[in-house]
Amino acid sequence: MKTKLFTVLALALTIAMPVLASQTSLTGVLTDDMCTKKHMSPGKSNADCVRECAKHGAKYVVVTGGKVVELHGKQEQLSEFAGQKVKITGNLIGKSLTVSSIEAAQ
Numbered sequence: 001m002k003t004k005l006f007t008v009l010a011l012a013l014t015i016a017m018p019v020l021a022s023q024t025s026l027t028g029v030l031t032d033d034m035c036t037k038k039h040m041s042p043g044k045s046n047a048d049c050v051r052e053c054a055k056h057g058a059k060y061v062v063v064t065g066g067k068v069v070e071l072h073g074k075q076e077q078l079s080e081f082a083g084q085k086v087k088i089t090g091n092l093i094g095k096s097l098t099v100s101s102i103e104a105a106q
Helices: 002-020 046-055 075-080
Strands: 022-032 060-064 067-072 085-093 096-104
Touching: 022 046, 022 067, 022 096, 046 075, 060 075, 067 085, 075 096
Parallel strands: 067 096
Antiparallel strands: 022 060, 022 085, 060 067, 085 096
16 A cells, blocks of 8 residues: 555656746856855866866856856756856756756856
């Protein structure tokens, strides 16, 4: 009985997830979760620091309006825009955004 209930709940959650996610556009600085606003690699540009941190396991994030949102997907594009002000669009769930597009922002 518990197995059936668990299966039904898992199926309902799977169906509901796309509804819970919302397509959102954010504009902010693309950085990493280790350094966020202050980069710690002396002698390196912000972009190089972000890429270096990402190579060592840090996650890409966008800092916007004082909030930090973790970014998922499109790793090559995220690396390309590291350290820059960007407009990122994707599905936002909580503080996590699955990226569908990214472009430079003014």
